[in-house]
């Protein structure tokens with residue numbers, strides 16, 4: 422339970438630790454709801470020209486924002502939604518206004534209960550998709566997915582996983598949005614615990630169970646794009662032969678023989694798969710060896726410490742030195758970089774941001790994927806470039822961690838290394 426969220430929290434902890442190490446032990450600025458650093462740093466480098474994101478659709482494969490650790494605010498080009506820990510209240514922060522808006526304009530409202538348009542009881546996670554806000558609410562038994570009109574605060578239940586006392590309950594482990602669908606990882610407990618990997622089509626509300634854990638195996642989402650979802654699967658690589666088929670083929674054997682055969686079969690056919698599910702037909706194929714690109718190294722999806730899908734791409738490494746990118750749309754895998762001392766990597770703005778651990782120092786590089794050109798060079802990869810740790814993006818800004826706090830920065834300022842122009846989230 423909560424594995425994905427634990428991973429995310431762990432990821433944030435690592436990032437915060439990293440930022441703390443990099444920023445040293447300077448004293449905390451005065452607490453304030455939000456403020457902008459106007460101070461210019463000396464001798465700024467020339468900004469890298471910002472082009473439209475070439476391939477990345479930053480709106481796809483975006484994970485839900487959890488108020489308990491607001492790492493991923495639910496954003497769009499104009500701003501983002503977020504909730505303050507322990508309040509069940511939803512707010513909107515506007516980039517252009519540089520201000521926080523409570524989603525309730527009811528005169529006299531005390532913003533304390535369900536009558537308030539900003540109040541979402543049992544709020545556990547929010548997602549923004551095409552101008553609509555989706556909120557997951559978790560109580561002791563059930564999970565509800567609300568669809569909320571941000572302009573009015575009006576909401577309706579879009580889908581509900583209904584538990585029942587003493588029989589079963591549901592827990593939301595993780596969720597993300599991609600290409601018109603919300604993908605959920607839900608734990609159903611009815612004596613046994615079953616992980617359900619599901620998708621909800623936002624056009625018609627149809628829920629599909631793509632895969633579920635069983636004795637035969639289990640998996641987790643890597644990402645999704647178009648009509649395909651990708652699941653990292655551990656378990657049987659071939660279907661268990663049925664007893665009647667086996668006995669038909671081996672007329673002289675008994676049921677006991679079948680079970681010892683199954684024992685051997687399970688040992689021989691257990692392995693890892695990267696399953697590509699066709700969301701229309703429900704069929705899946707294994708693309709594990711395709712991602713190995715002719716080698717023997719296992720694809721490793723832990724380059725970022727959290728998620729590995731960026732728009733239509735999955736980012737992974739082979740043999741701890743090679744960074745590869747898999748296009749979930751075209752099915753093409755491509756090597757982006759081979760380098761010693763690789764510490765981590767992610768895609769930002771369709772560029773490869775990677776960092777190396779050399780002589781106990783973190784060195785940061787930014788590379789144009791198409792030309793191989795290194796983009797942050799002014800300080801020779803000084804770890805200053807990690808001062809702002811990118812966790813997500815919109816068309817014009819990055820959000821992430823700066824000065825140990827969650828913040829956003831315009832891409833222009835980021836590329837000009839004016840990290841002190843970051844704006845802190847009012848969480």
Ligand SMILES: [Zn+2]
Pocket residue numbers: 525526527530531532533536537538539540
């Ligand atoms: Zn209110």
